[in-house]
Each structure stands twice: as C-alpha cells, then as structure tokens.
Amino acid sequence: MRKIFYLFTGLILLLSLMDFVSASCTPPATIEEEFNASTLVFSGKVINESLENNVTIPADGGIYNSETTLKVLKVWKGSVSSEVNVKTDYESLTLGKEYLVYAIKVNDDLRVRYCGATKFLSNARGEIKKLDSLVSNDSNKGEDKNESDYTNKSLPAE
Numbered sequence: 001m002r003k004i005f006y007l008f009t010g011l012i013l014l015l016s017l018m019d020f021v022s023a024s025c026t027p028p029a030t031i032e033e034e035f036n037a038s039t040l041v042f043s044g045k046v047i048n049e050s051l052e053n054n055v056t057i058p059a060d061g062g063i064y065n066s067e068t069t070l071k072v073l074k075v076w077k078g079s080v081s082s083e084v085n086v087k088t089d090y091e092s093l094t095l096g097k098e099y100l101v102y103a104i105k106v107n108d109d110l111r112v113r114y115c116g117a118t119k120f121l122s123n124a125r126g127e128i129k130k131l132d133s134l135v136s137n138d139s140n141k142g143e144d145k146n147e148s149d150y151t152n153k154s155l156p157a158e
Helices: 002-023 031-037 125-139
Strands: 040-056 064-077 083-088 098-106 109-112
Touching: 031 098, 031 125, 040 083, 064 098, 064 125, 083 098
Parallel strands: 083 109
Antiparallel strands: 040 064, 040 098, 064 083, 098 109
C-alpha cells in the first residue's frame, strides 16, 4: 500500500512539473525565424500606454491587456505609418524607452508576443546588423518594394 502511495504522489509531482515547464517560454528563436514569423519588425519609442478592460489570453500565454503606441524609428519588415499601436501585456514596454519590436497580426490587432524577441533597442545592436543584412539580401533579389512602406528606411526627422 505504501508503494502505491509513493508511486501516486510521484506521478502527481511529475505531472505538476510538466505543466509548469510547458507554461514557460521556449528558448529564443533565431533572428531569421523571428523575422519570418513576424508581420512587422521595427524600432520605436513608446509614447503612450493604456490599460484596457478586456483582457484576452491567447494560446501563446500572453495577457494582452494594454495598448501601447510607439513612434516608429525604423522598419525592417511590414508597412506602417509614423506611429503604431500594439497590444502588449501591461507594463511590458516602458513609456519613453526605445525598443526593437517583433509584432504579429492577430485579427485586426498587432501584438507583441509574450515570449517573443522584442527588447530594448540599446540591447539589440547585433540583431540590428543582422536585420539590415537580411533586408539587404532580400532587396538584392529584385523584389518590388511599395513606395509607401518605411521598410528598411529611417523616418524623416520632424
């Protein structure tokens, strides 16, 4: 009887541990994988953040309860105006700070993935060089670029 108790207890602990591990983020993807999986890749400065009443908990585990507005500094992938709104988990991006942002489009929203590669711009020097290289290689393949895109261009100073 004692063996069954220990076996049962061990099984419960193992299942609890497996559930805990599966809820954590997976190891970071390569820059190329993040770039390819993203709808929009850009650098920007947070100029506004507002907490929303409707909290959504999608499959990636994020809690998108905040809408953050960023002033766009440079775009590597996608089309965007000089400001962009993204959904984030509250306080994941800090007002006044600059970020390298990888965003995905879900329905009509751009979202910064909970376990994605978005980071402080000051910590992204190596990634920026790699992104510049990726975009440069793509443009050398003869792909047409939409003139309204800010793709791989710095925005004009105001």
